[in-house]
Amino acid sequence: MFTGIVEDLGTVVRLDRGTDFARLTVDSPVAVTNRTVIGESIAVNGVCLTVTAVQGTAFTADMMHETLRCSSLGFLRRGDHVDVERAMPAAGRFSGHIVSGHIDGTGLVESITPDGIAKVYTIRAPYELMRFIAQKGSITIEGISLTVTSVTDDTFGVSIIPHTASHTVLAERGIGSIVNIETDPIAKYVDRLLALPSHGGDSDSRASEAITERFLIEHGF
Structure with missing residues (x-):
């Protein structure tokens, strides 16, 4: 870890x-x-x-x-x-967030915009990654623990301070660069738990018991 x-x-x-x-x-x-x-x-x-x-x-x-x-x-x-x-030792400190090192996929740097002392990197990513990315949530880009500052359907932004830029590879990543992305592992586990019931069964029964928009409406939410 x-x-x-x-x-x-x-x-x-x-x-x-x-x-x-x-x-x-x-x-x-x-x-x-x-x-x-x-x-x-x-x-x-x-x-x-x-x-x-x-x-x-x-x-x-x-x-x-x-x-x-x-x-x-x-x-x-x-x-x-x-x-x-x-890897973090058992007695170490979580200065960033929980990172498994299991990359979910890659994204593309779409723009880099100055914002005071920082630079905002806007990254385009596929849907299978974007669904796990939330504004103010944690994300790992090129192994760097960062906070998501903005989210659209297919892009997200992160703000990079000068120290991070000068001590990581981000200073060398320009528009069009490919970057490794690991989404928050907790979000992936929650998604998996919500998609499957607490017991087994065939795929049709599992799908019918998954928490969907229809399920929530039928149960008064």
């Missing part, structure tokens, strides 16, 4: 691509010198990866097909910067 507080701005040293996998090596002095070990979980641009090797100030992790399909990590190149966060 992570909190979305980026610890280091790492640099891609190597990316070896296979048919349906890739092996990523990242130089991250802050993460590695703080006793990162083989088998440990580490988030790269918000994606939870398992450390398979450590050499000097760099670590290596394998990426399976699902990771490449759901995230933008497969597009990385040598020299690119990445946000790095080690």
Whole structure:
């Protein structure tokens, strides 16, 4: 588990691509010198990866097909910067919010607008992600814990202060950039619980007992 507080701005040293996998090596002095070990979980641009090797100030992790399909990590190149966060210890603090490192998908930076000392990034995302995004709710962009400042049917906004911009990859993300998105995991669990009854049954019976607009109207809501 992570909190979305980026610890280091790492640099891609190597990316070896296979048919349906890739092996990523990242130089991250802050993460590695703080006793990162083989088998440990580490988030790269918000994606939870398992450390398979450590050499000097760099670590290596394998990426399976699902990771490449759901995230933008497969597009990385040598020299690119990445946000790095080690898994939170049991005695750690939630400085951000609950982050699993399981990316839901990607979005597209549609606009970047100055707003006082901050910059507002407007990001376009597909419906399957937007339905879990609420104004003033938490969201993870490129591994960064952020607060949603605005929402439309297919876009949402986040406000970035100078410190966040200068210590993460967001300073290098322009209009048209693809970014990794993880929505609030609590919203996904609630959605799943509401969609299914408390007992089993066939798909028709489950659908009839799901909490829908029709169900609420029939029960006086």
